[in-house]
Amino acid sequence: MNEPFAKKLWLDGRIADWAEGAVHLSAHVLHYGSSVFEGIRCYQVRGRPRIFRLREHLERLRVSAAIYRMETGHATDRLAQACRDVVKANNFPACYLRPLVYRGEGAMGVNGLKSKVHTAILAWEWGAYLGPDxxxxxxxxxxxxxxxxxxxxxxxxxxxxxxxxxxxxxxxxxxxxxxxxxxxxxxxxxxxxxxxxxxxxxxxxxxxxxxxxxxxxxxxxxxxxxxxxxxxxxxxxxxxxxxxxxxxxxxxxxxxxxxxxxxxxxxxxxxxxxxxxxxxxxxxxxxxxxxxxxxxxxxxxxxxxxx
Ligand SMILES: Cc1ncc(COP(=O)(O)O)c(C=O)c1O
Missing domain, CATH: 3.20.10.10 (D-amino Acid Aminotransferase, subunit A, domain 2)
Structure with missing residues (x-):
């Protein structure tokens, strides 16, 4: 396995080790692209990590999931706290957060409704996206x-x-x-x-x-x-x-x-x-x-x- 981007992630309701984020080859998302996600920055402000526009990102995630009929079972408040927990668990001063809702194992056909929906939150340190200058x-x-x-x-x-x-x-x-x-x-x-x-x-x-x-x-x-x-x-x-x-x-x-x-x-x-x-x-x-x-x-x- 490549170097992990972080020590910890959040998966289906709990903080887990990075390695626990592995996905089986039969997961629906790998075959049919069935995921919705967010990209959120967490900035260091006066020595403390502060997540930027967390509510708005999670609201967009909720709408994206609704469009694709994915029921996460996690309220927005819960996911907001989970994002804070991931930052804290990794001790990042600043980072990029990636909430991800995806269809996992269940059935191999296109119909996504038969595959289990998982929710994960990853985090990693990310500088200037289009280059340092x-x-x-x-x-x-x-x-x-x-x-x-x-x-x-x-x-x-x-x-x-x-x-x-x-x-x-x-x-x-x-x-x-x-x-x-x-x-x-x-x-x-x-x-x-x-x-x-x-x-x-x-x-x-x-x-x-x-x-x-x-x-x-x-x-x-x-x-x-x-x-x-x-x-x-x-x-x-x-x-x-x-x-x-x-x-x-x-x-x-x-x-x-x-x-x-x-x-x-x-x-x-x-x-x-x-x-x-x-x-x-x-x-x-x-x-x-x-x-x-x-x-x-x-x-x-x-x-x-x-x-
Ligand atoms: C295709 C596309 N357009 C626009 C944006 C900018 O969106 P935001 O400012 O919410 O990151 C992104 C990044 O998420 C994107 O992937």
Missing amino acids: ALEKGVDVGVSSWRRLAPDTMPSQAKAGGNYLSSQLIKMEAVLAGFHEGIALDQYGLVSEGSGENVFTVKDQVLRTPPGGSSILQGVTRDCVIRIARDEGFEVREESFPREALYAADEIFCCGTAAEITPVRSVDRIPIGGGKRGPVTTRVQNRFLGIVHGDLDDKWGWLDREG
Whole structure:
């Protein structure tokens, strides 16, 4: 077995050793992608681990599980406490949390209803997702040849394991072409999102991001950006826009739990805003990072206080 990412995890109601997280080859999830999950950051604030927007992530997990008719049997409050317990059991000062609901053993057919539902929470230490310089210097992205899932195929607003086959195609194509990340279009050819991030453009001081109907995962970080930008006095529009609006933008950034707020310095090798982090991105990013690290007022109550 590879080096464990952590000493302990949470499985079906109790803290367990990392090795107890092994799954049998007949598990439904391995064959049919039947899992839903979350990605949550826990930041170190004044020496204490504080989980970021825990409620919102667990609410999205609840909705994802409901869409796929998975009954976890664990109330959201219970899972919130389990997340805190995993951080504590591993003694992590800061980490990334991965609640996961999946269909295990039971039956080999596609019908998921016959397989037992398990709930696990993993944690590991994770730094900057798109590379150590990404937050400051920005990343190079390419528009993907792969489209995001059309809304009547698989629901993009469920954070489901199977959806990440689409993300993998986008990400691997981008990396093999020399980009850090790919941005995919939706079924209408309008901008959707990155393989694991939402996208914002800035043009003439107005922020734009594709709406829920553009095959996006409605990101928790996206919501942070919208609130912060409006609070800073910027206009923010959730509206569809075409690919060329990316090339015409003054600034672009992508955002997500893993990527936080990462400037995009080029799209398809066309420099954006002089190829460096722009002033609006810097302002939103500084405010976001200031809040998550406890240096600025957490006016929306995003850091868990019960940790
Ligand atoms: C496909 C996709 N879009 C957007 C996001 C951003 O969502 P969040 O900010 O909630 O992490 C993620 C990350 O979870 C993602 O995987």
